[in-house]
Amino acid sequence: MNKTPTLVAARTALPPEGAVASPGGLSAQPAVILLAEPRGFCAGVDRAIEIVERALQKFGRPIYVRHEIVHNTYVVNDLKAKGAIFIEALDDVPAGATLVFSAHGVSRAIQVEAQVRGFQIFDATCPLVSKVHVEVAKLHKEGYEFIMIGHKGHPEVEGTMGQLDDGSIHLVEDVADVARIAPRQTVKLALVTQTTLSVDDAADISAAVVARFPSVQSPKQQDICYATQNRQDAVKIMSPQVDIMIVVGSPTSSNSNRLAELARKLGVESYMVDNAAELQTAWFEGKSQVGLTAGASAPEILVQQVIDRIRAMGAVSVRKMDGIEETIKFPLPKGLKLDA
Numbered sequence: 001m002n003k004t005p006t007l008v009a010a011r012t013a014l015p016p017e018g019a020v021a022s023p024g025g026l027s028a029q030p031a032v033i034l035l036a037e038p039r040g041f042c043a044g045v046d047r048a049i050e051i052v053e054r055a056l057q058k059f060g061r062p063i064y065v066r067h068e069i070v071h072n073t074y075v076v077n078d079l080k081a082k083g084a085i086f087i088e089a090l091d092d093v094p095a096g097a098t099l100v101f102s103a104h105g106v107s108r109a110i111q112v113e114a115q116v117r118g119f120q121i122f123d124a125t126c127p128l129v130s131k132v133h134v135e136v137a138k139l140h141k142e143g144y145e146f147i148m149i150g151h152k153g154h155p156e157v158e159g160t161m162g163q164l165d166d167g168s169i170h171l172v173e174d175v176a177d178v179a180r181i182a183p184r185q186t187v188k189l190a191l192v193t194q195t196t197l198s199v200d201d202a203a204d205i206s207a208a209v210v211a212r213f214p215s216v217q218s219p220k221q222q223d224i225c226y227a228t229q230n231r232q233d234a235v236k237i238m239s240p241q242v243d244i245m246i247v248v249g250s251p252t253s254s255n256s257n258r259l260a261e262l263a264r265k266l267g268v269e270s271y272m273v274d275n276a277a278e279l280q281t282a283w284f285e286g287k288s289q290v291g292l293t294a295g296a297s298a299p300e301i302l303v304q305q306v307i308d309r310i311r312a313m314g315a316v317s318v319r320k321m322d323g324i325e326e327t328i329k330f331p332l333p334k335g336l337k338l339d340a
């Protein structure tokens with residue numbers, strides 16, 4: 001791998017894209033930013049944001065949103081400025097208000113409480129999360145108990161576990177947890193996962209579940225979503241070619257954290273940043289190839305600001321990697337059609 005020149009060179013003026021930099025009169029190879037493909041917004045995030053924006057346009061401010069609509073500071077602040085109010089407890093929503101459930105989904109108890117209180121509800125739960133809820137409800141009627149692979153306290157996990165109220169979903173966060181769980185029976189057991197896990201970690205935990213409970217039923221299609229899988233695959237392809245990986249994403253974003261973690265596991269120094277201001281010049285010393293990606297909830301504007309900042313440190317070209325083109329689009333719920 002070419003390690004020269006470093007990004008933090010003594011340059012003040014930015015060379016044009018693709019140009020060869022010559023700091024101090026020395027000839028040098030350009031330092032490159034490799035841009036992951038795909039990166040950033042997925043179909044579920046696009047849909048969730050559009051639901052809030054349309055609700056604001058159609059019904060006016062304020063629109064109440066239970067939990068951060070997606071785990072991204074920029075997105076949440078932008079919607080706050082437009083009139084969204086983010087709450088956790090339904091007690092904080094006034095009678096007659098319009099309420100949006102976040103992309104992570106909610107428990108049955110919250111769904112019922114919101115209906116009883118008579119709010120106008122729009123459900124921005126990602127359809128891929130809803131699919132897991134439907135599967136859990138269906139198999140539960142057939143007498144199944146569940147082993148869920150996920151992160152304790154994550155709203156998606158709380159929403160999925162909250163589809164049942166009889167303690168028949170057992171959460172495992174790692175391989176060690178698999179030995180600790182105590183289902184009431186082992187004949188009818190099914191496996192479900194959070195949609196935004198590390199594909200490799202989930203495979204290891206699934207293998208441990210199958211080893212302990214050989215009759216466990218796995219999902220027909222894995223629950224980890226296409227967007228999580230594709231962004232992790234892109235990091236795997238890119239990692240051998242870079243000296244450092246920057247992941248744009250907020251600290252609460254599960255899939256963004258998994259991208260930074262994956263690059264580290266592959267031996268690449270990796271940092272997750274919420275915005276360009278968090279980049280530290282020292283990270284780039286001695287680095288010539290910078291990998292850049294973004295979690296599924298991070299908007300492209302932040303990626304572009306990070307590119308601008310890294311260019312200001314000396315990067316002279318940006319190369320987009322080849323990758324899967326995502327064309328999935330999810331329909332909006334009824335009642336959000338805007339007047340012409």
Ligand code: SF4
Nearest residue numbers: 042044126195225296
């Ligand atoms: S990351 Fe996956 S599950 Fe989450 S909103 Fe996007 S598509 Fe849906």
